[in-house]
Amino acid sequence: MTIQNNTKVLNIILWIFQALVAATFIWAGAMKLFKPTELPWLWVTENPKLVKISGVFDLLAGFGLTLPSALRVQPKMTIYAAYGTIALMISASIFHIMRGEGNQIGFNIFILASVIFIAWGRIKKVPIEPKNKR
Template structure:
């Protein structure tokens, strides 16, 4: 007979990987666009704050890589948790930034990313921690 706790752990691990990969793709894409095609971005704030575009591009790229590579490679997998915490902070800052600009109706995506990062941080810290490779 299969252990239901073990089965739940496998399902949770797959869900965590799904969210890690989804967010990694989003952040690597966003970081790449912000760093290499900043003039083609459709958001008004990017034209007004070119330095912020560069900084957020670097942070996005690091976040995307940090969500997957440490766990995948088994090298300092706790870095995945720290990347998730960084994304949480980034999404809070982005929500505040957009609210202050009167763009509060556009923070739904930021909230989705925030809760996804919370799920990853919780899951990788408490439920299905990745182990370092030996």
């Protein structure tokens, strides 16, 4: 395989990760904002303001991980969204550990690893150029 083919494959893989992680965050954010009573987690009823705040951050992460790159308008914002999502997942893990729910952070760790992969790929391997640079 040539380097160009490897780059194309990596680009496709990055887009798949971006889309799946974004869909996850958009779903989670919408649920937290519009149907928080249907969520199965105990902390949702204990901290309704935190649910709304985290819902907003989830939506920002979901849209930020895809839209800037897809529209090629300020695609570096995707990298910044990835950084913010990294901070969000670390914070979520700490939150769960502090509540004695350390056994529930597996999903947070998976998303964290996925977003680190997205940031690495979009910074080092397959950056997306803005529209006006082409």
